[in-house]
Amino acid sequence: MQIIEKAREIVEFIKKHDNVHIVTHLDADGICAGAIAVKTLERLGKDFDISFVKQVDEVSIEDVLNKNPDVIWFTDLSINIDIDFDNIVVTDHHSTVKRYRYSLNPHDFGLDGCVGLSGAGATYIVSKSMDVKNEDLSHLAVIGACGDLQDRRERKLVGLNRDILNDAISVGLINVIKDIQYFGRESKPVFRLLLYADDPVIPGVSGSEEACISFLTNLGLSRKEIYRKWVELSKEKKRKILSEIARRLLDKGFGSKSIRRLIGEVYLLDNEKEGTELHDSREFATLLNSTARYGRPDIALKLCLGEKESSFREARKFLNNHRQTLSRGLQLARTKIEKRKILNYFHVGNRVRDTVVGSITSILSKEFSSLPLIGFADGENGHVKVSARYRDGGEIDLSRAIYLAASSVGGTGGGHRYAAGALIPKGTEEIFLDALEKEINCQLSSDVL
Known part of the structure; x- marks a missing residue:
């Protein structure tokens, strides 16, 4: 299979270098992907460090480049900006406009990155190609896929996720039941x-x-x-x-x-x-x-790496807070829903963490499923976090639409066909929405033609 050949090419590239900096996404799939990369490099005897980011932008890239790594390994992150650095490895599953030689992404092989393979799964494929003994990390890829809701459509994992699940079953890490x-x-x-x-x-x-x-x-x-x-x-x-x-x-x-x-x-x-x-x-x-x-994210990483004695107690405290924050955020967002011609949107300002607006948008998209739903929350460094969801899907490609709309206002964006996100400069929300509707209209017009 071509994807395995690409994984082997990445393995040989990593083996040639001594110092690798992992940059991973700040969600469950990203944490699991980062944990797989950490264990893989640790077992390989490489020096490594890890950073957790919401999205790849100029600020996060500059921080990593200042540490002078031999290689930057991006896991569960799409890269839609230019990076002045040659030694880049990417194991991801989002739609992207940028291509790198040492990139393993299901979309590049005609596979579905929405349900067939997660970021953690892509990272696991490289890890297993490094050493078959790394099959004992397969459960992390399953957790990552579930964190990205890849089991929700079919009520089971499919595609390459299924192969990874079978690895986890064969090494006695996961048991499958119907419930x-x-x-x-x-x-x-x-x-x-x-x-x-x-x-x-x-x-x-x-x-x-x-x-x-x-x-x-x-x-x-x-x-x-x-x-x-x-x-x-x-x-x-x-x-x-x-x-x-x-x-x-x-x-x-x-x-x-x-x-x-x-x-x-x-x-x-x-x-x-x-x-x-x-x-x-x-x-x-x-x-x-x-x-x-x-x-x-350090607590989350420890949970994945098996350091649960103290991290589990701490994580539970955050879980209780998360539930309360999510409940309050949902109540607030419902009062802020505004309808435009072909989409709904809400803006919670600084009253909800920008790291949670995606979860709120996902939940509310079930209630407002007839049109795409866009959620805004104030972020850091003068940016606004954008989350986009569309349950009905159809012919709309949110990943492309969000990327183009964000680019038009000096931001960055991307993601999946029915779930995407962006960072845009604060104050450009209306211009962004105009550009987004224009792109969605273009897609719908092209479909009709």
């Missing part, structure tokens, strides 16, 4: 699991704590059982809950497609304790996000 797909099966009381259920929404239940409790008591669950986690319920109680959810969906005309989305694959980390956020790959990924996005 409910609502988030929090290991860590939330069951009534809270249903409270935030949104894919699919449970008619008359989701969004109301009182309705959730009533729903469960009517099914015969005791008050004590309502406060148990999903994994602690009996098979009979689980079956009753799922059957009633399916009945409600049918009664409201949701159809069999929504019902099938109730159940899917769950990836359990065999070496972690059941009932904790470390056991379920999706919950592990959320734990990583809740630390990295709040200024402590």
